[in-house]
Amino acid sequence: MMKRNAITLLLLLITGLNFGQKKETVFAKGADVGWLPQMEATGYKFYDTNGKEADCLQILKDLGMNSIRLRVWVNPSNDKTSGHCSKEETIVMALRAQKLGFRIMINFHYSDSWADPAKQFKPKDWEKHSFAELLNDVYNHTYDVINSLKQAGVTPEWVQVGNEIPGGMLWPDGSTDNWPQLGQLLNKGYDAVKAVDKNIKVIVHVDEGNNNEKFRIFFDNATAQKVKYDVIGLSYYPYWIKKDYTETIADLEFNLNDMAKRYGKEVMVVEVGGEDNQVQNTYELLTATIKAVKNVPNNKGIGVLYWEPQGARSWSHYALSAWQADGKPSPALNAFKEN
Template sequence: MKLLLVSMVMALLSQSAFAQSDFVKGADVGFLTGQEKHGVKFHDREGKERECLELLKNDYQMKAIRMRVWVNPRGGMNDKHELLAMAKRAKALGMDLMVDFHYSDSWADPAKQPIPEAWKNHDYKQMKKDLREHTIDVLSLLKANGIEPRWVQVGNETANGLLWPMGHIEQNPKQYAGFIRAGYDAVKKVFPRAIVIVHLDRGHLQSLYDYNLDIVKKYAGKFDMIGMSLYPYWAMQDHPELNPDGIITDCMANIRHCSEKYGCDVMIVETGFEVDEQHPEKMDEGRRQLTRVIREARSETNGRCRGVFYWEPQCLPGGYKLGAFNSNAAPTTIMEAFNE
């Protein structure tokens, strides 16, 4: 009996240590290439000019980047070559990579999932082939250049499906799951070890995850990990009766629920908090909220939340209000949450 108790304690300690050591802090930096092309120079809190990825890694413990990829975007923004260039920079710094397939020529999110122009007149069977070939093409380019992503998202915030209307979750639920399965299989063909993520928004809304992921499972869709977006700011814009702490509490409960129900790990792949240089108390509040998110994601999810990624922290407040840098392209106090 004594030996059994010792073994159980050691197992729990081992699990706790694994959860702590394998917890990833990261950043989506899809805008970074464009910012640099427009001459943005980044600085640390002391005003010293720094390379952005190096600053994120060495000052804020961010050990991974997330990059979206579009199919045939105008001007090459977020195409596979821009992805490769940023992936090379991350690898040189020893940072891991998450690839976020939108399966669109531009933005894909819960409000829109537009079919790429080149795929528009294709039937479901051909569109699955298009999705598969695009996935393999992009990942093969990375592989040929010595880049192996640790995670790959099959779709971006696919709460209502993807490739509308062909893969709309209400109109064609079986086809939505079929697209997820096709993407999963394509990823594994190139990178068998990659962790494939299905990504939904509103991480605090358990009913959304039950509805969507039950459909994916019912129709033989596959995934290794669940990705969540968590934005208390946007949730309260839609529902003013909510409060940030309640949203965070509900998200943590949903992480525990999903990990148990679907038998997989979870990651917060997007989050962000308001930068308002005229009202610094808002940034103090953002730091408080983010500190709580990171702390509880590590300690209150039974070890099943594997990390937190901030969406475009390097954005300046004039362009996007939920970044985490100020108008001088230096980190605000929000970023200090990654060091707490």
């Protein structure tokens, strides 16, 4: 009897230790697929590696991806490549991705179309608003989208407040020429996300992930303005700075490590891409990028997402997709499965 009691006690202790352990977070590997519903609506067909017609999201999942990123525009047009991505369309896509087991990231552009380092145009409906009204606009729009997603049954794991904002957003009011105002706008976005669910991680996103000076200037200013966020998001596109990844990957790795240490935040490459006609080079770029993020100490490197891998050049005229002319995924995407 005593022996049985001792065994029972031992089992309880082991069980208790297991319960006490922190659940390990799975590394995020995924894609931004904002063009997907438009591609399907215009009749584009996707084929798996065996040449069989299949759901694009299932193809991506079979390639080792576990996360999907979706952009949101305020009042978008119906333009094939520069429109769509409304709240309603985003909810439909998020539900579809979640049903396949994907984790969800929502990316707010705070514009009616593309926002990036070269342009951060206010939505038309907000153009004549005062700064005080803009603060409410950011809060209300962010809350509405994330709360609507939650009501529909999808709670995103991550939410980006702004898309590639080294120069700020909602110009001119939220420009980095006026950091106190930019800081307030970012915090309104953060507060709106956390009001829906405090466990959602908020990302602040800057381009040129290999440019440490650019990131230090931006996030030092963000710190001075007491900007609230959980994750530093980076873009990494050697193509746009006309350098091969072999010339910049060490700088990316240095910056990832520096950001995590300097600001105590998790880091994530939320956009990466290589040329569709340079398959081996893009495969190596992805392999090196995933390795660099995984190597950040203390598990602070949490993921890598390809920007529109399915956005085939024949449909989008975008050179950095990872899809072939025959409708099949590029072998470059095997990097997600193999790393």
